[in-house]
Amino acid sequence: MKTYYRAIPQVDAARPEGAFDLAGGWAWFSQVEVLRRGQAPEIIPAAQATEEALARMTEPRGTLAGLDMATPQVMGILNVTPDSFSDGGEFNAPDAAIARVAEMANQGATIIDIGGESTRPGAGHVAVVEEIARTAPVIAAVTAKSDVPISIDTRKAPVAREALSAGATLINDVSGFTWDGDLAPFAAEAGAPVCVMHAQGDPATMQDDPTYDDVLLDVYDFLEAQVGYLTSLGIPRHQILVDPGIGFGKTLTHNLALLARLSLFHSLGCPILLGASRKRFIGTLSNTEDAHDRMPGSVAVALAGVAQGVQVLRVHDVAETTQALTLWQAVTKGTN
Template sequence: MRSQYFRPLVQCDIARPADAQRLAGGWGWFTQVEVLSRGAPPQVIAAKELAPDVLWALSAPRADCAGLDMGRPNLMGILNVTPDSFSDGGRFDKPQAAIAHAQGMVAAGADILDIGGESTRPGAAEVSVDAEIDRVVPVIAAIRGAGSTAISIDTRKAPVAQAALAAGATLVNDVAAGTFDPDILACTAQARAPYCLMHAQGDPETMQDAPQYDDVLLDVYDFLEARIAHAQAAGIARHQIIADPGIGFGKSTAHNLALLARISLFHSLGVPILLGASRKRFIGVIADTQNPADRMAGSVAVALAGIAQGVQITRVHDIAQTRQALSLWQAVESGKA
């Protein structure tokens, strides 16, 4: 457990000071850092006061991953080929419907597609390996056969990841960070595939019963740091690891907001950040919107807030609307179309 944690105070303004540090080789910059400690009030210091290794972790450009340029924001389109996902369950569980939706998201500006065959919504039951493979592999193979779009397999299970990679997936997105099926790390390493590891407290069936943390921001950071080390020990190269703080996975609305307000902390892990908050329950709570399909505007607002803090990959349902909002945000921030 660390004694201090360092969060860059990210800015994207066109008036960038000469001594500003570029954040992770991307579009943001910072001149100050918030120093966080357990049981102590935060302090803000100048970036130039940081130790060289800390500054390097925050400023070093992130390598391309799964064919994505981590020096710019990337949009990951969600494709759930399940009957029971919280927002779109049953809409794309037939191969032809899934493939058509995938093509639509790519045309609307998706940089990568995230395909899942097991719902991880709160209360969801585990799906068998065979059923999950039967759901995802035909869709991945068809998408791969139709083009070169990057594809992520959203699974906790090594056999599913292995089958998906063989069918043409390019990234393994594991909501359990290797804690559900440890073999998924060796499987990913053997395939030399990129790996996204996510924080979750508990399994989907019970994770929202009563989530508790000493300090949600720092607890999640410690978990991700430990799992990154575990993934590296299993043979996954650090430049191929992505970290996801797991919004909505064993977290209350207050926990989610605490993570989002300071999500730039996770840049100090030295790997790209993935944010998946699209249409989630806390958006409905804040916006007083019960139907997940009516949470698009709130989802776009959260996506832009994350990108303003340097998040490299944003996982969303509404690609066209998010791409339009991102394009306008970038034009306003840069002062040019």
């Protein structure tokens, strides 16, 4: 039976002797939760985990897309689409998109994720030519004026190719490199860092009736398999972000189960991205219908993720998240 090891992260100023750094970052752990399918969890001293598991949980993640994974990073969202769930139509004009990138960079975003195809529940397919037309000119214009790294949010190799030619650095695939068989080999050939996300089903149907045997372990197994595939192509493990895909083929219960034990994904040996900003489950829990009004809940979830060692926060509300993160870090450390 497969055994999973989850570091139980701590950020308390009082750290016991013998505690381990979590992923070379700001959190530490002295205990590990042992998980097995169909069995009750067990908590053991961290030193009793297998040598391989302990190495994966503790190894520093280094630098990805020019960003130091030893400190939390804020990824600003820019959807150049007419129909994204939160900001559709706001920034799909080139001038508005360029101005928004500059604004987010000034607010503290250390990388910008640009997407030309909505992946909201029920969204339809966008043709490759249209997606390129939406994204590549914006990326070229932005990178001509700014040094902030750009991530291309796409499932399609031709779109990624044009985006990297225009100046993008990171490829972020919400299908986890399962939709276009040419995308992962292209990323490896280009030497581009990637983000591999879990999603159950296509955006058009993913929320119809998502089901899992064990959502936490099912998502982990998928990401483990995809990380193995990507590394087999030559993409280094430390250049692969993993994203559990909050809201992508998940119910409220599924999302909360993943968020409660996010630190399990450190056992993949990769940095973690959390993208929960303004999502429906936040509106459900807070009784907030309009996505634009979900900033406080989004910030709360982001900070909970950072407390579990999440390295990259993908957010709409950059200024608010950055301010909250700055204060969280100062209070946690007891110093500025």
